[in-house]
Amino acid sequence: MELPYEILVYLLRFLPKSDRKSASETCRSWYIAANDQHFLKNKVVIFYKSVINDENSSPIQIFENSFTSYHNFFFNEVELSSKLNDFWIKIGENIKCLSLTSCDVNEKVFVHILQNCTNLKELHIKSCKELFMSGRLLEGKTEGLLVTKLEHLKCLSLSGNQYLTDALFNRFISASPGLEELNLSGCSLQFHLGLVKKFYPNGTDIFQNPSESVLTFHFIHQMIISRADKIKRLLFSNTLIDGAALKTLSEIKNLQLESLEVHACDQLTNTGILSLTSHQIFLKELDIGLCTRVTDQSLVYICKNLVNLENLNIQRCRAVTDLGIAELGKLIKLKSLNISRCELLTKDGLCKGICAEVNVVLEDLDIHSLNLDQTGLIMISEKLPNLRALDLSYCFNAVTDTSIQVIFKNQAFLKVLKISHCDKVSDAGLTGMGKIETETNDDGPIESNYNTEPTLPRIYLGSRAEEEIVRDAKRKRDVMRMCEKISTNSYTGYSLARLKGLRDLDLSGCNRITDVSLTYAFNFKELINLNISRCQQITHQGVEHLVKNCQSIEYINLNDCYNLNDHAVKEIVQQLKRLKQLELRGCNQLTDKTLEYVRSYCEKLKFLDVQGCRNMSPELACSIGSLPTLHTVLMTKPGPYVTDDVKQRSPAPAFLPALMRKLRLH
Known part of the structure; x- marks a missing residue:
């Protein structure tokens, strides 16, 4: 018995677009329902x-x-x-x-x-x-x-x-x-x-x-003067607009802007911002990111006058300090905030601003590259319970095994999480196999119930790097033991797997993450975009578990994961039926077998990066470009070989000119 068309359309509304697209391939009636006018307007x-x-x-x-x-x-x-x-x-x-x-x-x-x-x-x-x-x-x-x-x-x-x-x-x-x-x-x-x-x-x-x-x-x-009553949104990013020009624009009679974007306008000054906040009080979106001359004075007036503001971007406004950030608490309708790369910001400014009290309105927060500590991130997590997107990349001191578990505890509805290059995070934090103490003043990393310190001689003869390798191996073994012996309901920690609705995850450069995390912390039905590049301890064993538990992945970045082999790629292309983008740059163990697997199993692949894979044949990489869906292949230029002291190159395949539009040689 087939469901009525109206019920099918209603049910499909609750699916993300990737799932809806896959559902449309089931049968003709589902295809027609998935292409209802309700969905077509966004396709x-x-x-x-x-x-x-x-x-x-x-x-x-x-x-x-x-x-x-x-x-x-x-x-x-x-x-x-x-x-x-x-x-x-x-x-x-x-x-x-x-x-x-x-x-x-x-x-x-x-x-x-x-x-x-x-x-x-x-x-x-x-x-x-x-x-x-x-x-x-x-x-x-x-x-x-x-x-x-x-x-x-x-x-x-x-x-x-x-x-x-x-x-x-x-x-x-x-x-x-x-x-x-x-x-x-x-x-x-x-x-x-x-x-x-x-x-x-x-x-x-x-x-x-x-x-x-x-x-x-x-x-x-x-x-704009002649059409002031109709113009609502203006974008002048990457231009030479200055304070005087913005002032004359803001003072236009009958102009009521709802959105203004002046991103990366180096000539913009406080004069223009002050006039803007005085006249365009109905603004809902304001982007002044990378405007290096903007100071606290501008932010004070923005928070005082633009009470309807919902989206604010002050990325890399390097003159902004805690004095200006402390005013953000006045924007009670703010849903999206980007304060990344503001070098002078500290925990104190956030405590007086967006974290002065519990904020259930803010959903999107970007604090990329801020100089915060672990306690600052814990404070953010406790005061902003309704976050849907959080970017913590390059917050080296803030993101630790302790603080990341507080995120897993309080931000259970996150859809986007980015902690790129936060190298203090390890398997213990992602799996939740350890204690979590947020009420103490201990700023140290999370400690498992096992002794993670290796037993070393009093006089260690190896280098510091060798000592760290031994310590990481011991830590990995201990966390693995806990994961195998302790059920998910019998420990007090919080795992990454708690974020059931996660769709975009960036763990690039977190080099302490191993197969343990991929095995026990990755189980996401809606995950679409995954970046684990430069996680160099990952092997095919972890990838096998990853692709079985996260089969909705469409974009995966594995650049510089040099421990991956052809078997790992085979698992990826066989299990991930929706795969559209595969990045394998610098994976030195990969051979021509990887290209054969891609050609045999990838039916929807659009982008492939195999630069630096020195064991791959350039000719075979070129032939991959014949896949009907593939539009871009990034590969290393075929190098010359020497015979009789004369550099020569192998002849280009006959089909190469026709495929040059798909290939980018580097």
Whole structure:
């Protein structure tokens, strides 16, 4: 008996997208339910380095003939020629979001695309320099017919286009009367008043005679003034916007911004931030990360005036201290906070700010590279119980076996956890096989019930490195014994396995982690992204347990895990049916057998990195590129061999030129 369509759709709503995609492959009725309009609005069709101009074998024909209407298309590093004109005619009216990144497309084809995408709401054009280079794009096309075609456009992104000018920008704006979001990040915006006087003398109507040589902030400012009642979101990251420019922008009458992104704008000063907080009090999202001139003064005004703020990024604002961070407690609606790489921040600032009392609103916290100790992290864990994403990477002193178990205890609903390069974490912490003491002042690492100190002679003749190897081996053996003898209900520690909903886990560089953790602490049904690169004690034995207990993994990074062999890769490609990205750079024990396993079992693999695997044949690595789903292979250049004191190279395979679009040689 089949379930009714409505019930299937309702049930599929509770599944993450990866599970929903797998469920859609069960039967036709499930496929139709998984492609209901409720899900289609968030699905994106991606063409990356694809040959789509071939009339006989173009993958775009699949979507031309499909009964399902897809709304979002993303083209990255592909050629869009006139051969695809029929495609835009057939499905253009269904497209609501179109993204072109580094694409080869001429002006005539682009105009044809816009004329057929009559319901377009979002248009993203990034780094398409050939499209803007002539300066004639949309010339004479922005009046009449084209305006009616883009009347629904709400978001326009022209980021990373260095040839953008006032004239080109004006043509896009003229064809988009309902614009709400504008993204000019990475464009060569000019702020010098001398250029304005040169190209726009007094009395000049800038909208009638826009410059065809430069892109000026003056022109953009005037455009925003004319549409102040509609513009809600602005993005000017990686530009030369300064405090004075932001001040004039903030003071525009009737402008009520909800989101502003000025990431990595080195010229931005407190003057602009103070004006912004005084006038744009309805802001919900603010990104001033990598703005090195921002100080505590700005943060004080942000926390005082922007009471509706939900997302705040002050990453690497190096002048911010505990004085400014202590004000964050006033942002009672804050859901996402990034204070990573702020070198002057300490535990005291956090204690007076976001940790002044229990905060159940904050869900996403990034404290990457902060100078915290173990007690500081324990305090964060106890005061922020509803975290869903936590980045603790490079917090060397804060992340220990004791503090990480407090995280496992209090943040049971975490979906993203990153503790990259926190090398004090060991198997004892991840498995929970030890005591946890958060009420004492002991800052030392977790201690197991077994004696983990090796019995060494009073005068040890080996080096410190050798002594550490012996100690690690003894610790691994002791934790393994505990895991085998003690059931999960009979010890007081907390295991990584407690985080049942974990989807993204980064343990790269945590070199004390061994097969013990992979065997006893990894059991995640929803884990999609796993990074255990540079965990050099991991072997195929741990990988066998990992892939059996975490079969939803799609992206796995095993770079520089030099103890892995071909058998480990065989287990990975056999067990992980959803695998899309496999990184094996620097795994020296891998041979051509690994490539054979990849070719035999990987049906969905898109990205493969085998750089530095010196026992692999470059010719065989090239042949892997023939897999239909694989779009990128990273491999080491074939080196020359010497015969009779003459350097020679083996001849390239006959199929190599056809595969060069898939291969990146390093």
